[in-house]
Amino acid sequence: MQESASLNGSKSTKKGNYFVWLLKQLHGWPVQNYMLWFFAFGFQLAILIQNKITTLSIITFIGTLLGTLCVLAINATKAINGWLGLISAACFIYAGLEAKNYLSIFEQIAYILTLDLPVILAVRSWNDDTKNHLRKFGAKQWVVAIVGTLVVYAISGYLIGKFTNDPRPWIDAISFAISLTAGIMCFLRYNNQYFWWTASGIFQLILWGVTFAQGDATLAMAVNSLIYVVNDVLAFTVSPWFNMGRRREGLKEIKK
Structure with a gap:
């Protein structure tokens, strides 16, 4: 009986330590990351309170804040991004x-499979494994990534336009194709993903801007895409994914 109580106590302690460890992943980021998140929080809060409060606006507000925190955590190579990404993905799927942007739903599912779940399953080792095993493209990888993006764009745009009532199939498709490729790059630890993430953010900004203009979504999603673009540009200078940021943290430079 005492052994059982001791075992349960040990398990509870381990769970407690796990959550404490996760929260510590929010520490030690570049100051620019924190500044961007608080800017995002203020911007999204203003949008929320200036418009009609609905289930959609509240879920979008939660998703955008956690989504911004997620991409900033990836930028800083912090493993809490897995849980943040999983919860924000659920909000963005809704x-x-x-909005009937159906490929944006598949985009979030792809993120869950290629980014969130792998990080959650290897959460204790993800930080160091990522920092110490980053790569960058050679000529072959560039060709494969570009061609792969174009093929996914063509196929997904055709299929979503033919079989659904998505009112913006080709804008939805280009955002999906770029984001899917970027997610795979992140899973494989290529820093070139940030060229794709930047392009993805731009096309998502266009997608959600058009969606808002057509009355099918809140402005918060378009603003969120703009903040993602800022994060991606920021990553080139302060993130361990690139040598400038690695030198700041005393890490070895990335080689092909």
């Missing part, structure tokens, strides 16, 4: 369904 927003995509309401």
Whole structure:
């Protein structure tokens, strides 16, 4: 009986330590990351309170804040991004369904499979494994990534336009194709993903801007895409994914 109580106590302690460790992943980021998140929080809060409060606006507000925190955590190579990404993906799936941007839903599912779950399953080792095993493209990888993006764009745009009532199939498709490729690059630890993430953010900004203009979504999703673009540009200078940021943290430079 005492052994059972001791075992349960040990398990509880381990769970407690796990959550404490996760929260510590929010420490030690470049100051620019924190500044961007607080800017995002203020901007999104202003949008929320200036418009009608609905289930969609609240879920979108939660998703955008956690989504911004997630991409900033990836930028800083912090493993808490897995849980942040999983929760924000659920919010964005709801927003995509309401807006009929169906490929944005598949985009979030792809993120869950290529980014969130692998990090969650290897959460204790992800930080060091990522920092110490980053790569960058050679000529072959550039060709494969570009061609792969174009093929996914063509196929997904055709299929979503033919079989659904998505009102913006080709804008939805280009955002999906670029984001899917970037997610795979992140999973494989290529820093070139940030060229794709930047392009993805731009096309998502266009997608959600058009969606908002057509009355199918809140402005928060478009603003969120703009903040993602800022994060991606920021990553080139302060993130351990690139040598400038690695030198700041005393890490070895990335080689091909």
